Amino acid sequence: MRDESGKLDSKRGFLCGLGAGVAEAVVVVCPMETVKVKFIHDQTSANPKYKGFFHGVREIIRSQGLKGTYQGLTATVLKQGSNQAIRFYVMTSLRNWYKGDDPNKAINPLLTGLFGAVAGAASVFGNTPLDVIKTRMQGLEAHKYKSTIDCAMKIMKHEGPMAFYKGTVPRLGRVCMDVAIVFIIYEEVVKVLNVVWKTD
Structure with missing residues (x-):
């Protein structure tokens, strides 16, 4: 994805990130997030039906099939x-x-780290509405929604536009730190690998 001089421009960086995000959504994030959200909602209900995380996974797959772990896939990919x-x-x-x-x-x-924190903040403001929709689509009340678009329209109609930014402040602190740390570690690992593999 780099150009002839070895530079990765912003547009190519965008495409790399998009590809990585879609891949992680399908392979890891959607099933894990769906199970997590269902488990959290179950544990806060009056009569929890899951005795633990692994029991919850087993019950979700037993009652809904593997499809039960992929609720909200479109919202998660977005x-x-x-x-x-x-x-x-x-x-x-x-x-x-x-x-x-x-x-x-x-x-x-x-x-x-500072650049990573700025990138993290930009991602929070840029996609918190999609995160809200994704969480609704994966929760125990996901059956209320016919699709990702239906979910978005119902949130807008019944709760207004500010509902799409619920949880922004706590998410901002966590994500900024997370992204800063990830990019620092990534850059330092790349430096070590460049020395080991003599790519510089």
Whole structure:
């Protein structure tokens, strides 16, 4: 995805993030999030039916099949795809801005963390509405919604536009720290691998 000079531009960073987000949504995030959301909702109900996490997974698959772990797949793909696309776009843009005309200019890990936090904040504001929809589609009351679009329309009609930003502040703190740490670790691991594999 890099150009002839080895530089990854923002558009290509966006596409890389989008591809990574869609892949992680299908393979890992959707089944894990669906089970997590159902388990949390079950545990807060008057009569919980799941005795533990693994019992919950077994019961969901037994009663609903593997499909039961993939509720809200469209919303999850949209959320994860946009999530990573925004993060990679912002991170790539900031890195390229900082490096300017010198692609070999080193970036301090703290600056990488700052750029990661900004990328995390951008992803929170950019896709919290999709996260709200995804969570509704995966909850125990998911049967209320015919589709992702139906869910979005019902939220808008019954709760208004601000409902799409529920949980933004707590999510902002967690995601900014998370993305900052992930990008710092990623950059440091890449440096080590470049030395080990003698790619520089």
